[in-house]
Amino acid sequence: KYKSIQILPAEEITTDTGAHVIAYGISKEIKADLTLEEIIDEIKKQDAVSCAPHPFSLLDALREKAKMCDLVEIFNSNNVDVISNARATKFSLDNHKIGIAGSDSHVLSTLGRCVNLVESENTLDDVLYAMKHSRITIQNTGYAHEKETLEHIKYKINNSKDYLAEYIREHYPNSQWMFSLLLRMYDLNQNSYLWSLIYKLSVYLMKRISKKINLLDYDVSPLKNRNIADMLRMAV
Incomplete structure (x- = not known):
């Protein structure tokens, strides 16, 4: 039933300032507590895709430094204050960044609460290429209850x-x-x-x-x- 589902290798990395970065398509784990610049360099070395998750949440956020990433998460299910997502959306538009949504699931029922549609073949390389070249759109969003x-x-x-x-x-x-x-x-x-x-x-x-x-x-x-x-x- 689920044989056609591709699972992308990815990691959420904590920077030396406590902010988070997501690396999609990595082949080697990237250690935590590096600077944002060092983490971005490691992601690029692996031809992977970087994303700023919950960039304007009240904790663990990159804020304006999110512009260094390939993608910006403009909707996070756990940002129930709503304003953080609105600020991220404006930031993405102002800086011409690719915006995506994230379920940030910590319980089974929120898995897939947010859905992104990637226009590509169902292979890792094609998916990563599409993500880097703006062929990804937000299909569904929803907040955690x-x-x-x-x-x-x-x-x-x-x-x-x-x-x-x-x-x-x-x-x-x-x-x-x-x-x-x-x-x-x-x-x-x-x-x-x-x-x-x-x-x-x-x-x-x-x-x-x-x-x-x-x-x-x-x-x-x-x-x-x-x-x-x-x-x-x-x-x-």
Whole structure:
């Protein structure tokens, strides 16, 4: 049934600044923590295609440096603030970049939420050539739902507690007590309506922050520093 489906070798790479780059069609893994310029060079050496995923999301984003990539993701299913996608679309048009959509799937139900149509033969070389030469168009888009996002969070908490604890210690040392309390509360009742309320509040605050950064050109450094107090001040 699925024999005709081609799976392209690809990798999402984290740069030395924490931003993400996707490499399509690579034959050799590219290590993380290189500069964006070094990663782009490695992708070109492998005749692969580079893409800037969620370029104007609030974290892990290349922002204006996305112009260095072959493709720009102008719609990401997880950018539920919506404004990030709108900014990416405008950026793509202003810089004459090829725009694509990405499901960014972390749960099975969002797989294929976004679909791109590539005009090519069903071979890796032909697909990559078409992607580089603008023969790719967005066919379907759709956002991840609250239930799907909470399902992903539940999976991460239940399967990566040690990693999450280390991540919090590294990135949010001043707020470690708050996250630890929330994790303990989550363990007590993972199906509480409280988590739905927290999700809704987070999306609301995220939209306010995204509006200031992506539409009003506020300084993005409070987010890069991951200072919760600064983030809350920006959200109000």
